[in-house]
Amino acid sequence: MTEAAVHTEPQTLEVALKVWRYDSRTGERELVRYEVEAPDWVTLLDVLDIIKDRVDGTLAYRKSCRMMICGSCGMRMDGAAVLACRTRMKEIVEAGHVPVISAMGNLPIVKDLVVDMEPFWSKVRAMKPWLQSGYEEPPEHEWRASQEQMNVIHKEALCIMCGCCVSECNSMESDPEFLGPAALAKGMRFVGDPRERNQVERLNAYNEEHGIWDCTRCYFCNERCPKGVDPRDAIAKLGAESIKHGIDHDMGAKHAKWFVTSAKTTGWLRETELVPKTQGVVSAIKQTKFAMGLLRHGKVPLPFPPHVAEEVDEARALYNVVKQQGRDGALGHVQGERALARIDHPDDAGAHGGQGYRDSPDITPGEPPVQRDIGEDPHGQQTR
Amino acid sequence: MKTVAYYRGCLASLSAKELDTSTRALAPKVGLELVDLETVTCCGAGDIHEAEPDYYLHLNARILAYAEATGSDTLMTVCNVCTLNLRQANFMLSNDDVLRERVNANLESVGAPPYSGGVDVRHLLWLIAEGDGYELLKQAAHKGLKGLRVAPFYGCQILRPSRLLGFEDPDRPWSLEAIIEACGGEPVDYPAKIKCCGFPIIQAREETALGELIQPIEQAIERGADAMVTPCPLCHLSLDAWQSKLEASTGRHFALPILHLSQLIGVAAGIEESELKFKRHVVSVKPVVEKLSV
Structure with a gap:
């Protein structure tokens, strides 16, 4: 081999993976370990391709673009949804870690790493993901939307509908009918569009049971989204738009409004009146x-005399000042996005706590969910 | 001693007073001098953030400004939700001069001090899980926990979104385990330790919330936990007070004692029951106390 050839030859890695194989026709499942040699630049998707080509052609997974655009290759690595094409293996291999690869959560598994996306698509369709511009005839001039107007939905428009945000959605695990982060972010993408004319109708629909107020704010969706959509923040924008439009019949909206009332009257949450x-x-x-059970343990603080913050007049006056400035609704969320996008974190800041990748023996979250005695569906996913 | 501005938040002032008293008793033992903030308000939880985001930003800016006025560079929280709210507002204000100037003008117009961006928001957990706080913790926990099997429950908003919190890997956190070990307890590992307790929707969507709440409780018991510890009073309220509803809806018996972080360390550090106030818990902590007194 010439010296020039040595320089172009990539370094190689010995990559090991454990993959949860599953067949929905038989219900059989097995954790299979694969070891392959691969160039040091490989992604998880590349490794799966090598396994499929050279070791086991029956391994099933989805892929298409290989460049984080198509959203096909969502799957779990150690319990966390990732795009396989976005996940480099070098650091993981060098840490001596053997990751567990499994199908995404909250969706039925068809085979191995392939999930049935139909429940996902039906929720996206329920959002009516198209513009309702409110006119029959074409307008005389083209629509001109300013950058400022489009900034409201800049992040929501980045969604590639891969399903990573849905995979670990805690509300959806408990209530499979919850519309969930991807669909609701899609809803915000249209509510916030300056060309849209049916905001109120949309907001009313999204305020129904299994809608925006079912979000438990676990923030798994923001954590998992590979494109920076931050679906939880999109849901918060929908909540703010609902309140702005006076759509507050849901208990979730009433709950939120009581915090506002508390802050501007006593400064602190008026906890006992919250229920x-x-x-x-x-x-x-x-x-x-x-409540009587809680009362016995002091968990129901008496509302009188109220717990009032010193200088609470300031909090009250601030409310009036803020309302006059009119940054209600989604705008109030959007104004902070530029600053939050500037947060400068080194990769994995503080991550792993200096302990590296730890093998967690029997409870690695990447393994299929533990079966609970409150029911299971034929695909082995948790249900209520 | 490290001087920190102490933001206790709503629950530690009201239904979780035991969190406040145990935190105050613990602080000097782990090198923290607490400066009280009397003029601050609620951080708005996720609720004002969602409903009135501009008001949320101003309320939190006001808290940060009063914390800065104490002269301390650290605002210490004892609640996950307060931690995320304040850190998020802090990033918004520190990274956008135009936004901060507008908010400051509003703060000054109502008589509050402006905020220059000089405060770091840290949860008690982070102050004692590493560095000097951790060393002092090991010394303070002289009574130990006699191998008590403790299930750590992190809750959501001290882990995620990690770009706003950033202390530890949100999927492989280690801080509570390190503290349990330092106190002489045995950490119990289980998958739901990083999941949601259901509290934010426990009033509006109780059934969905209980479906979340059952997971940590059930898994911790299956793995032999004597008790659970959490750094968040909202998780505590959910895990402790709503456990009876979980028992009623499933017909099962759980009786898993839930401890605030400051109470668990407090036990190991020999802090008196008058400060730990276990009687304020709905699920009896007696089995834990008895196990440790043998």
């Missing part, structure tokens, strides 16, 4: 027995 203000008096009375 009746959220659920209504009748429903709150039904909770009396539960």
Whole structure:
């Protein structure tokens, strides 16, 4: 081999993976270990390709563009949804870690790493993901949307619908009908579009059961999204737009509004009044027995005398000043996005706590969810 | 001693007073001098952030400004939700001069001090999981936990979104385990330790929330935990107070004692029951206390 050839020859890695194989026809599942030699620049997707080419042609996974655009290759690595084409293996291999690869969560598994995306698409379709511009005839001039107007949905428009945000959505694990982060971010993409004319109708629809107020704010979606959409923030924009338009019939909206009332009256949360203000008096009375249990342990602080912050007048005056400046609704969220995008983190800042990748024996979250006795579906995913 | 501005938040002032008293008792033992903030308000939880985001930013700017006025460079929190809210607002204000100037003009117009961006928001957990705080913790925890099996429950908003929190890998956190070990306990590992307790929607969507809440409790018990510890009073309220609802809806018996972080260390550091206030818990902590007193 010539010296020039040595320089062009990539370094190689011995890559090991454990893959959860699964066949939905038989229900058989098996954790299979694969070891292959690969160039040091490989991604997880490249490694799966090598395994499929050279070791086991029956391994099933989805792929298309290989460049983070098509959103096909979402899967879990050690329990965390990733795009396989975006995940470089070198650092993981050099840490001596053997990752567990499995199908995304919250969607039925068809085979191995391939999930049935139909529940995902049906929720996206339910958002009516098209512009409703409100006119029949073409307008005389083209629409001119300013950059400032489009900034409202800049992040939401980045979505490639890979499903990574849905994979670990905690609300959806508990309520499979929850519309979820991807669909709701798509909803915000249209609510916030300056050409859209049906905002109120949309917001009313998204405020129904299984809609925006079902989000448990676990932030797994923001953590997993490979494109910076930050679906949880999109849901917060929808909440703000709902309140701005006076759509506050849901208990979630009432709950949120009580915090605002508390802050501007006493400064601190008026905790004891939160239940009746959220659920209504009748429903709150039904909770009396539960509340008495809490009362015995001091968990129901008496509302009188109220716990009032010193200088609470400032908090009240601030509310009035802020309302006059009119940054209600999504604008109030959008104004902080530029600053948040500037956060400068070295890769994996503080991550691993200096402990490297730890092999967690039997409870690696990448393994299929633990079966619970409150039911399971034929695909082995958790259900209620 | 490190002087920190202490933001106790709503719950530690109200239904979780035991968190406040145990934190105050613990602080000097781990090298922290707490400066109280009397003029601050609620951070708005996820609720004002969602409903009135501009008001959320101003309320948190006001808290940061009063913290800065104490002269300390650190604002210490004892709640996950306060931590995320304040850190997020802090990043917004520190990284955008135009936004900060507008907010400061508003703060000054109502008589509050302006904020220059000089405060770092740190949860108590982070101050004692490494560095000097950790060394002092090891010394302070002289009574130990006699191998008590403790399930760490992180909750969401101290881990995610990690670009705003950034202390540890959100999928492989280690700080609570390190503290449990330093106190002489045995950490119990289980998958749901990084998941949601359901609290934010426990009033509006109780069934969905209980479906989340059952996971950590069930898994911790299956793996033999004697108790669970959490750095968040909202998680604590959910895990402790709503456990009875979980028992009622499943017909099962859990009785898993839930401790605030400052209480767990407090036990190991010999802090009196009058400061730990276990009687304020709905699920009895008696089995833990008895196990340790043998």
